[in-house]
Amino acid sequence: MLQEISDWLSHSQLNAIFSDTTRLETWLIIPLSQSLHILGIGILMIAIAVLNLQLLGIRVTRFSFAENSARWMPWIWTALAILLVTGLVQIIAEPTREIMNYTFRIKMIMLAIVLALTVTYRRQVKKDPNYWSGARKNLAFSLASLSLFLWLGIIAAGRLVAYVGGIETF
Amino acid sequence: MWDLLTWIDSTQFAETIRISLWIFPALEIAHVAAIAIVLGSIARVDLRLAGFVSRDRSISEISHEMLPWTWASFALATLFGVLLFVGQPLRYVEVAFFDVKILLIVLAGVNMLVFEYVTRRGVGRWDRAPIPPVQVRIAGGLSLAFWISVLVCGRLIGFV
Secondary structure, three states: OHHHHHHHHHOOHHHHHHOOOOOHHHHOHHHHHHHHHHHHHHHHHHHHHHHHHHHOOOOOOOOOHHHHHHHHHHHHHHHHHHHHHHHHHHHHHOHHHHHOEHHHHHHHHHHHHHHHHHHHHHHHHHHOOOOOOHHHHHHHHHHHHHHHHHHHHHHHHHHHOOOOOEOOOO | OHHHHHHHHHOHHHHHHHHOOOHHHHHHHHHHHHHHHHHHHHHHHHHHHOOOOOOOOOHHHHHHHHHHHHHHHHHHHHHHHHHHHHHOHHHHHOOHHHHHHHHHHHHHHHHHHHHHHHHOOOHHHHOOOOOOOHHHHHHHHHHHHHHHHHHHHHHHHOOO
16 A cells, blocks of 8 residues: 555656656655755754653753643644654655655654654643652653653654665666 | 865765764754744744744743743754765755755844844843734744745755
């Protein structure tokens, strides 16, 4: 199925525009979208680092975890919106390079896990501001370590797509 | 200058970075990850200076919160960037995007110094202002524009 989506995108009108390297304005689409993607990652990483480090017991701000998670959520969603749009532009421009690549697929799986964890932190603490302290402190510590580890993996995988994991296609 | 670069290029160290299959991608991952943090933390401070976000918190509080991240990641980005450069110094200086990128980093630095030593005087009057005075907003906007341009130029180096 992924192969079909990749093939379909390869023959789409948008792909023809995004991958046209003969004109300056279309040649710039990929580097510009990659740059904005890195900016989005930076904003997201700061938010994720502040929240997860706090769960590890390292306080970066004067706010409680409940307050911080509320404050940073809009940054997280804004950054994710930027990442989604710029990521889609890159997928449409080079579908085979992204979709037909194991490194990219692993990156998407890690992303799904981390987002589920982040939403869970927020949901629980919204109901009970002290949810992640007391008896659940160790669980919070483990989940935060996993989150930070996966985030670094996501960034590494994103760059590694350019080097490894390509699936042979015909 | 050219002699120095030629010498760097001829060292065993440069050769190792050039021929290894994994050193370059590894350095690149570290460089990009550090740059992401530089941009993310600076964007937050600049957007506050420009009066767009976190209007209920003082500028100095946001700066204190973010600047350690900015400096630590800038130091790492520079370290890994220099190592990437050492692999092919003669090639990079001939890429216009590289030269423009270095110039833009210098301009971002000058903008920061002007803000720190001139504009920031009298910070007490506007530190808590939801929308700071226009010269402060311009400093924030310029900073963000410089850093995004640095980012774009850096990425473009890989495309030529």
